[in-house]
Amino acid sequence: xxxxxxxxxxxxxxxxxxxxxxxxxxxxxxxxxxxxxxxxxxxxxxxxxxxxxxxxxxxxxxxxxxxxxxxxxxxxxxxxxxxxxxxxxxxxxxxxxxxxxxxxxxxxxxxxxxxxxxxxxxxxxxxxxxxxxxxxxxxxxxxxxxxxxxxxxxxxxxxxxxxxxxxxxxxxxxxxxxxxxxxxxxxxxxxxxxxxxxxxxxxxxxxxxxxxxxxxxxxxxxxxxxxxxxxxxxxxxxxxxxxxxxxxxxxxxxxxxxxxxxxxxxxxxxxxxxxxxxxxxxxxxxxxxxxxxxxxxxxxxxxxxxxxxxxxxxxxxxxxx
Numbered sequence: 001x002x003x004x005x006x007x008x009x010x011x012x013x014x015x016x017x018x019x020x021x022x023x024x025x026x027x028x029x030x031x032x033x034x035x036x037x038x039x040x041x042x043x044x045x046x047x048x049x050x051x052x053x054x055x056x057x058x059x060x061x062x063x064x065x066x067x068x069x070x071x072x073x074x075x076x077x078x079x080x081x082x083x084x085x086x087x088x089x090x091x092x093x094x095x096x097x098x099x100x101x102x103x104x105x106x107x108x109x110x111x112x113x114x115x116x117x118x119x120x121x122x123x124x125x126x127x128x129x130x131x132x133x134x135x136x137x138x139x140x141x142x143x144x145x146x147x148x149x150x151x152x153x154x155x156x157x158x159x160x161x162x163x164x165x166x167x168x169x170x171x172x173x174x175x176x177x178x179x180x181x182x183x184x185x186x187x188x189x190x191x192x193x194x195x196x197x198x199x200x201x202x203x204x205x206x207x208x209x210x211x212x213x214x215x216x217x218x219x220x221x222x223x224x225x226x227x228x229x230x231x232x233x234x235x236x237x238x239x240x241x242x243x244x245x246x247x248x249x250x251x252x253x254x255x256x257x258x259x260x261x262x263x264x265x266x267x268x269x270x271x272x273x274x275x276x277x278x279x280x281x282x283x284x285x286x287x288x289x290x291x292x293x294x295x296x297x298x299x300x301x302x303x304x305x306x307x308x309x310x311x312x313x314x315x316x317x318x319x320x321x
Contacts, residue, residue, distance in 0.1 A: 092218050092292050094316030095119045095130075099293065101308040103135075111137040111147065113308065115214070115294075117316050121154070123163040128154045131211050145172045153211035159219060165209035165235065180209065180235035191235030203238045204231035213241060218292040222261045224248060242266040243284070251285055253295050253309050260285040260295060291315075 097117040103110045118130040130152065137147040149171065154164040165180040179192045188200035189207070208216055213232050220228060226245040231238055243265045250259055263284040285296040297308040 091318070092290055093117050093215060094318045096314065096316035098312075098314040099310060100312040101297075102311050103306075103308050105306055109138055110141050111135060112311075115211075117215075120157070120319070123154050126163065127157040128163050129157065129159065129212070129215070130154055131215055133211050147171050151211055153209045153215075155208065155212040155215070159212075159216055161206050162209040162212050162233075165211075178235070180233070182207075189233050189235050189238070198236070201233070201236070201238060203233055204240075207231040207233050207238060210234060214294075217243065218286075220292075222263075222286065222288070222292065224261070248288055249285075251296060253285075254311055258285070258295050259288045261288055 095117050099115045101113045101115075103113055113133065113135040116132045116134075118132055121128055121130045131154075133149075133151045135147055135149040137145065141147070147170070150168045152164075152166040153162060155162050161182070161184065163182055165178075165182075167176065167178040169176040169178075177194050181190050181192070182188075182203070183190070183200065186200070187203055187205070189203050190200045191198045208230055210232060213230055216230060217228055220226070222245050224245055224247055227242060228245075229240055229242045232241045233239070243263050246262045246264055248259070248261050250257055252258075263286060265282055265284070282297070282299045284294060284298075287293045287295060293310065293313060295310040297306075299306045
């Protein structure tokens, strides 16, 4: 048997709502019993939802894993504070860069996600970076809850602020087509979903969308003890995102050793599963070289450990001239 393949065996449990499936899994020689109904009910309790259909419960695991790739957008209360900026204009990323991650809950594979820098474009006549993130559940999870998400961020060529943000979500039976337009003359952002627009919200100078904020953090020459902060918006509210550089350490990912900085975003004012979990935290490992690649994301919450590991990296190329 190939130990790198999930082997499943289904049995039934008789409960108050009838019989529920129990899944026995083997992955890379490890055996476990996974109860999707109990797991789903726990998520519903944590997030404050009423009891829903069995399939809808998988939404929470996939949404959490997907959100892990946008960790720099976790909010704290917004105040008018000084905006952190990198010391120079060095670019650790260029068009053509593509980072691919394997996502898993405990040791169970759940899907893949990618972060990519596309060719430079223009937004209302201004040159702009074009960043994109995609998430796709694997065939095993597709059986319960299919996810196909696509997020795009557009930042000005100086990496000073966002110009446009788009998010297309296809999660189970849920669909969203979100566009956030930035009006810097009036310093506002407007959220639109399927042509239904909300009122514009005020935004702070230098505000980024969540995915562009991830690339902004990579501009910094990281040092232990550093705390980075930047205004961030998803079109619904404008918050200050903060992340601390904890220490430098060597970790092993996918059979390869990386010299990294361990980073932790601030979670004091984050609700949901983090608020319900004692000592919850999120850890990020970014390479200590000039590329500052995110090689691992890890979170410990009440329902277990969630991990995203870098499995491939295609480097971009700086524009000539």
